[in-house]
Amino acid sequence: MTTVAKPVSRLIDEFSRLPGIGPKTASRLTFFLLRVPDEQTLALAEALRDLTEQVVYCERCYNISDRSPCSICASPERDHSTLCVVEEPLDVMALERTHEYKGVYHVLHGAISPVEGIGPTDLRIDELMDRLRHDTVNEVILATNPNLEGEATAMYLERLIKPLEVRATRPAYGLPVGGDLEYADEVTLARALEGRREL
Amino acid sequence: MTTVAKPVSRLIDEFSRLPGIGPKTASRLTFFLLRVPDEQTLALAEALRDLTEQVVYCERCYNISDRSPCSICASPERDHSTLCVVEEPLDVMALERTHEYKGVYHVLHGAISPVEGIGPTDLRIDELMDRLRHDTVNEVILATNPNLEGEATAMYLERLIKPLEVRATRPAYGLPVGGDLEYADEVTLARALEGRREL
Numbered sequence: 001m002t003t004v005a006k007p008v009s010r011l012i013d014e015f016s017r018l019p020g021i022g023p024k025t026a027s028r029l030t031f032f033l034l035r036v037p038d039e040q041t042l043a044l045a046e047a048l049r050d051l052t053e054q055v056v057y058c059e060r061c062y063n064i065s066d067r068s069p070c071s072i073c074a075s076p077e078r079d080h081s082t083l084c085v086v087e088e089p090l091d092v093m094a095l096e097r098t099h100e101y102k103g104v105y106h107v108l109h110g111a112i113s114p115v116e117g118i119g120p121t122d123l124r125i126d127e128l129m130d131r132l133r134h135d136t137v138n139e140v141i142l143a144t145n146p147n148l149e150g151e152a153t154a155m156y157l158e159r160l161i162k163p164l165e166v167r168a169t170r171p172a173y174g175l176p177v178g179g180d181l182e183y184a185d186e187v188t189l190a191r192a193l194e195g196r197r198e199l
Numbered sequence: 200m201t202t203v204a205k206p207v208s209r210l211i212d213e214f215s216r217l218p219g220i221g222p223k224t225a226s227r228l229t230f231f232l233l234r235v236p237d238e239q240t241l242a243l244a245e246a247l248r249d250l251t252e253q254v255v256y257c258e259r260c261y262n263i264s265d266r267s268p269c270s271i272c273a274s275p276e277r278d279h280s281t282l283c284v285v286e287e288p289l290d291v292m293a294l295e296r297t298h299e300y301k302g303v304y305h306v307l308h309g310a311i312s313p314v315e316g317i318g319p320t321d322l323r324i325d326e327l328m329d330r331l332r333h334d335t336v337n338e339v340i341l342a343t344n345p346n347l348e349g350e351a352t353a354m355y356l357e358r359l360i361k362p363l364e365v366r367a368t369r370p371a372y373g374l375p376v377g378g379d380l381e382y383a384d385e386v387t388l389a390r391a392l393e394g395r396r397e398l
Contacts (some may be wrong), residue, residue: 005264006265007254008263011246011249011250014246015243028218031288034263042212044247045247048247049240049241050206051243055207066206070204088230090227
């Protein structure tokens with residue numbers, strides 16, 4: 001005999017399957033939704049359903065979008081000769097938030113990771129090379145994550161790109177703006193010194 | 200021009216309306232759901248819809264349930280002469296998890312809080328008094344939260360219950376099991392000493 005209503009325990013279970021949400025948070029979210037107007041709960045349900053039905057991958061850059069090609073690839077205002085390679089769609093969002101980057105993207109959907117069994121063929125690397133061969137690209141910014149897997153992926157791509165005589169760059173390492181020098185880890189600090197610039 | 204797909208930004212917005220979920224967590228959850236099979240996303244959507252359609256309040260104890268009276272109130276195996284008063288349905292869940300309590304419940308749906316403008320008439324107090332007058336109740340456990348509002352509510356209820364000659368109790372204050380004495384706050388420690396028992 002369960003003492004909690006089935007629809008309640010089922011929603012707690014479903015929330016618990018999301019990353020970073022344990023049973024306690026899942027209960028809290030469920031009981032929160034029991035107190036709000038039904039419209040809010042139904043709007044969330046609707047948004048989830050639409051996500052499964054309306055999201056597609058852009059045939060050029062493999063970013064998620066509601067159309068293909070996506071609004072970035074289709075825009076005449078973007079600089080199509082600069083291509084920024086990232087691991088995930090979330091990285092595109094982060095770069096777009098800067099409002100600084102005017103080029104286009106290519107989403108790999110992961111990074112090379114022998115530990116997790118992810119090799120180059122599991123990523124959108126062939127598609128990237130096709131674009132570089134057929135489009136007029138002047139610069140490829142390898143903006144994979146600044147960690148082991150991201151570095152390895154950038155190095156791998158750099159070797160593939162070199163023969164095509166396309167400029168390959170990587171974002172600068174350094175101190176985070178607004179941060180505190182004393183809290184920077186030694187690797188970041190060393191890289192920041194290494195990349196120091198004339199004032 | 201938005202650069203993120205509309206169904207994606209809409210789900211991020213909806214997730215952000217939940218308590219304790221900021222825009223970053225909302226993005227993380229959304230992009231997680233983009234990577235899992237559609238079934239998982241749809242199961243969550245379905246569970247949300249069912250919550251709005253299938254959850255009712257028990258006409259006796261005002262706990263949430265999928266039927267009324269709820270499975271606890273309807274059970275002949277529970278001790279209907281012991282009534283535990285709690286603030287929220289979540290508290291019922293917590294007490295049920297102990298597997299120790301065999302009585303029934305009464306959910307107030309809040310606590311008296313002059314600061315938030317919540318008075319006795321906003322809670323299920325009249326309904327509690329009705330039950331105490333018409334059912335055969337021997338003991339009322341006032342298990343409101345061990346904070347200012349919960350204490351005030353328990354004291355208010357105690358005064359109402361006294362004339363009915365029903366035993367009113369309150370759970371013990373003391374050190375949490377598995378805790379560390381040195382980390383206990385002074386109020387809890389003082390209450391634990393005050394309530395000390397003969398070995």
